[in-house]
Amino acid sequence: MIELKDVTFIHQNGVKALDGVSLRIESGETVGIVGENGAGKTTLVKHVTGLLKPSSGTVLVDGQDTRGTSTAALSRKVGVAFQNPDHQLFSESVEEEMAFALRNFGFSPELVENRVAWGLKMFGLEEYRKSSPLVLSGGEKKRLTLACILAWDPEVVILDEPTVGQDSIQKEKLAGTIRMLRSAGKTVVVVSHDIEFLWPVQPRVVVMKAGRIVGDGPASTLMLNGSLLDSARVAQPQLVSFYQALRKRPNQPFVDPLEARRWLEGESARQ
Amino acid sequence: MAEILEINDLSFRYPDSPRHAVASFDLAIPGGEIVVLAGPSGCGKSTLLRAVNGLIPHMYSGDYHGDVKVDGVSVKDATMRELAQKVGFLFQNPENQIFMFTVERDIAFGLENLGIARAEMRERVDEAMRLLGIGDLALRAPHELSDGQKQRVALAGVLAMRPRLVILDEPTSLLDPKTAAELVGLVAKLREGLGTTFLVVEHRLDLLVQVADRIVVMNEGRKVLEGPPRDVLFGDEAEAYGVAVPAVTRVQKMLARDGVPLRRELMSPAELAAEVGGMS
Numbered sequence: 333m334i335e336l337k338d339v340t341f342i343h344q345n346g347v348k349a350l351d352g353v354s355l356r357i358e359s360g361e362t363v364g365i366v367g368e369n370g371a372g373k374t375t376l377v378k379h380v381t382g383l384l385k386p387s388s389g390t391v392l393v394d395g396q397d398t399r400g401t402s403t404a405a406l407s408r409k410v411g412v413a414f415q416n417p418d419h420q421l422f423s424e425s426v427e428e429e430m431a432f433a434l435r436n437f438g439f440s441p442e443l444v445e446n447r448v449a450w451g452l453k454m455f456g457l458e459e460y461r462k463s464s465p466l467v468l469s470g471g472e473k474k475r476l477t478l479a480c481i482l483a484w485d486p487e488v489v490i491l492d493e494p495t496v497g498q499d500s501i502q503k504e505k506l507a508g509t510i511r512m513l514r515s516a517g518k519t520v521v522v523v524s525h526d527i528e529f530l531w532p533v534q535p536r537v538v539v540m541k542a543g544r545i546v547g548d549g550p551a552s553t554l555m556l557n558g559s560l561l562d563s564a565r566v567a568q569p570q571l572v573s574f575y576q577a578l579r580k581r582p583n584q585p586f587v588d589p590l591e592a593r594r595w596l597e598g599e600s601a602r603q
Numbered sequence: 604m605a606e607i608l609e610i611n612d613l614s615f616r617y618p619d620s621p622r623h624a625v626a627s628f629d630l631a632i633p634g635g636e637i638v639v640l641a642g643p644s645g646c647g648k649s650t651l652l653r654a655v656n657g658l659i660p661h662m663y664s665g666d667y668h669g670d671v672k673v674d675g676v677s678v679k680d681a682t683m684r685e686l687a688q689k690v691g692f693l694f695q696n697p698e699n700q701i702f703m704f705t706v707e708r709d710i711a712f713g714l715e716n717l718g719i720a721r722a723e724m725r726e727r728v729d730e731a732m733r734l735l736g737i738g739d740l741a742l743r744a745p746h747e748l749s750d751g752q753k754q755r756v757a758l759a760g761v762l763a764m765r766p767r768l769v770i771l772d773e774p775t776s777l778l779d780p781k782t783a784a785e786l787v788g789l790v791a792k793l794r795e796g797l798g799t800t801f802l803v804v805e806h807r808l809d810l811l812v813q814v815a816d817r818i819v820v821m822n823e824g825r826k827v828l829e830g831p832p833r834d835v836l837f838g839d840e841a842e843a844y845g846v847a848v849p850a851v852t853r854v855q856k857m858l859a860r861d862g863v864p865l866r867r868e869l870m871s872p873a874e875l876a877a878e879v880g881g882m883s
Contacts, residue, residue, distance in 0.1 A: 368779040369750035415777075416696070470695070471644030496695075496776040499643040499806055499845030525779050528809060528850060567780030570809060570850040570872050577876030589853035596858065596879055 333359040333488060333519045334380055339389035341375055341543075349375040350386070351543035359487070362510065362520045364530040364551065367540035368565035373523045374415065376540070377490050380521070382406040394487065408437060411481030412490040415523075417473035420480075421465040426457060429465050430480050437484055451479035454509075471497035478509070488519040495526040507533050531555065531569035532588050539564045552584055605675055607768050607800045608632040608655065613669035614824075615650060615659055624650040626824040628669070632817075634767065637794055637801045639811055639832070642821035643845035648804050651821070652770055654678065655802070657686040674767045687713065691761035691769040695776060697753040700760065701745040706737065709745055710760045717764075731759040734793065751782035755789075762793070769793075771803040775810065784810055809849040812836065812869055820844050833869050851875055 334357040341350040349372050357363055365373050378384040379391045382398040391398040394409055414420055423429035427448050434444045452458045455475040460468060465476060474497055481489060491510075495503050503526075510533055513520050524530055530537070530551065537554045539547030541564045547554055555561070555572045568576075571592060575585040580599070586592040610630040616623045624647045632638055640648055653659040657678050660667045671678040673689045681689075694700050703709035707728055714724045732738045735755045740748065745756055754774065761769055771790070775783035791814040793799050805811055812818075812832040820828035820835065822844050828835050835841050836848050837856060848856070851872045858879065859865050865878055 369777075369782060469645045469649065493777065495806075497644060497773065497806070499641075500842065500847035501845040502644060503806075503847070525777070525783070526807065527780060528807075528847075531850075562781075565779045565781035567784070571854075573872035574851050574854065574876050577873040577880075579876075579880040589850055589857060592854045593857040593861070596854075596863075597861065600863075 333357055333361075333394060334521075335390075335392040336376070336379065336386075337390045337392070339379060339386040339391060341372075341379065341384060342387045348543055350379070353389075353543070353545055355538065355545060355548075357519060357521065359519055360514070360517045362514045362533065362535040363522070364533070364535040364537045365521065365523045365540060366525070366527065366530070366537060366564070366566045367546075371540040371564070372543040373540055374492055375543075377412060377492055377521070377523060380488070380490065381410050381412050407433075407486075408484070409486055410488040410490060411484065411486035413474065413477040413481055413492065413494060415492045415496070417470075417477045420477055421473060424464060425462050426460045426465055426468070426476060427452070427462065429476060430483055433480060433484055439484070447483040451483045454482075455479040456505075469497070471499070471502060474498065475502070478506075482509075482513075486518075488521070489513055490521045490523075492523045493525065494522065495524060495529045503529055527555075527567055527569050531571065534587060539566065541565075552587075556585065605634075606631045606672070607634045607674055608802065609670075609672040610651075610655075611670045611672075613651075613654060613671055614666070615654060615668075616666040617650075617663070618665055623666075623824050625654065628821075628824070628826055630819060630826065630829075632768075632800060632802070634800055635794060635798045636816045637790060637803065637811075637814055639808065639815045639818045640802060640804045640821065641806065641808070641818060641844075641846045642827075646821045647824040648821055649772075650824075652692075652772065652802075652804065655768075656690045656692050656770060657681065657683055684717065688717070688764055689767055691764055691766035693754075693758055693761050693769065693771045693774055695773040697750070697757035700757050701753060704744060705742050706745055706748075706756050706759075707732070707741040709756055710763050713760055713764050727763045727765065728759075731763040734762060734796070735759045735789065751778055751785070754778065754782075754786060758789075762797075762799075766799070768800045768802065771801060771805075773804055773806065775805065775807055783807075787811055787814060790814065806847055808832075808836075808847050812849065818846070820846055833867070836869065837867070 336353050336355045339350050339353045342348050367373055382403045385399050423432055430448045430451050431444050510520055534551045537551045547560050561568055571586045575581055582595055610628055613625055613628040614623050615625045654671050660679050661683055701709050710728045710731055711724055737755050787810045790801055815832050818832050818835040836852050842848055855875055
């Protein structure tokens with residue numbers, strides 16, 4: 333679905349933000365991108381949306397080279413919620429904000445109405461329907477940008493730091509949304525520093541450092557590699573540190589606290 | 604010892620809002636504490652912070668009752684100029700508060716506004732840079748720095764004002780985990796060295812609970828929980844209010860509830876593993 337072939341991107345000031353990145357993401361995959369500040373994660377995302385074109389190398393989305401595809405055509409396939417929601421909210425009301433892209437994509441008025449209602453309900457924003465997006469809290473704005481994107485049902489959903497400003501209940505819902513998208517066969521890419529959020533989602537994890545990909549694999553194995561994570565300034569999930577510190581342990585790390593409890597209970601029963 | 608922050612029965616309602624954003628809120632923080640303010644999004648945390656740094660009632664009008672005192676001075680009677688020297692505010696995104704051409708000019712900006720004499724300004728800027736370990740960045744352009752460095756520059760600008768109270772609004776949410784851990788370590792160091800009081804709004808608690816003295820949880824404008832991190836996180840209510848109880852603490856709570864004898868202290872992953880590993 334997404335393919336970067338030996339992509340290098342050099343900013344106008346000469347800084348190399350991506351340095352020979354090759355990455356293939358299949359349709360239906362859920363991928364977490366982690367790494368230190370300035371590693372190139374957001375630059376990579378902007379290449380997938382076509383906002384940036386590579387200095388060298390090729391980016392293919394659904395088989396099409398982003399160099400020859402308009403950003404508008406790409407956005408129908410790739411929905412992205414950027415880190416700072418203020419960069420993408422501009423309408424006079426929350427419902428208008430949601431309807432805007434849908435109308436642009438030529439959805440019928442009836443469908444626009446249905447999708448807006450669905451999105452507001454799904455993300456707990458119904459009470460703000462008529463309010464200006466500017467009165468929303470930081471966390472609510474993030475949810476609104478996500479609702480806007482999901483409303484037009486793109487094949488690829490990219491979330492850049494989606495948990496900023498979200499309390500644990502909202503994070504739990506967000507993880508649920510990602511699982512729902514995954515079961516609907518969507519391709520989901522999540523850029524996040526929030527390792528504790530990513531871990532229970534169990535994505536494929538891509539680790540970036542200084543414009544390069546330095547690690548790539550399923551969370552359950554990659555997160556065990558403490559020295560790799562350390563070098564990329566990424567922390568291990570608490571449950572992985574706990575698992576690795578146990579003298580006796582199961583074959584796979586615990587995905588959630590309940591799993592840890594069940595295993596420990598079983599162990600004490602065996603003794 | 605006098606409280607650095609004293610909030611007495613504070614209620615505030617924005618002009619067009621049907622309900623109070625903050626309602627009958629009391630809080631007393633003695634000097635030198637690190638206090639975490641948590642609670643679901645939209646619970647009134649940002650409004651409370653505005654009432655502490657003076658934006659409410661000086662910039663935002665509304666229905667205001669009760670009183671907020673910072674370092675003995677009532678916020679509603681103080682000038683913004685006075686408050687700027689008592690309360691420092693670090694925004695979530697440092698880009699919102701750094702904009703000068705060099706790091707040292709940026710750190711000096713607040714002092715220049717107050718008309719501080721040049722020699723003293725120099726001394727305070729140097730001290731702030733030394734405290735944050737950014738002396739080598741003095742002549743660099745802020746926009747060329749990494750996010751972690753920008754955060755330090757913004758915090759240096761805050762500390763140069765020598766505030767008694769520093770408010771941090773989700774300071775780690777845009778930082779990678781290691782940089783976030785370094786910032787939390789720095790906060791603890793500044794508290795030790797300068798006796799500065801910190802009020803920190805944060806959803807990610809895994810790092811902060813190691814240095815915080817107290818967690819205050821808000822819901823619908825009211826204070827619903829308050830206590831040492833251990834008590835708040837071990838209690839049953841925190842999760843219902845959207846407080847992110849760290850994963851290992853959740854395991855610890857479940858085991859304790861199942862009757863496994865464990866120390867009633869917040870444990871790191873390694874500490875908990877050592878306890879249950881020696882269970883048999």
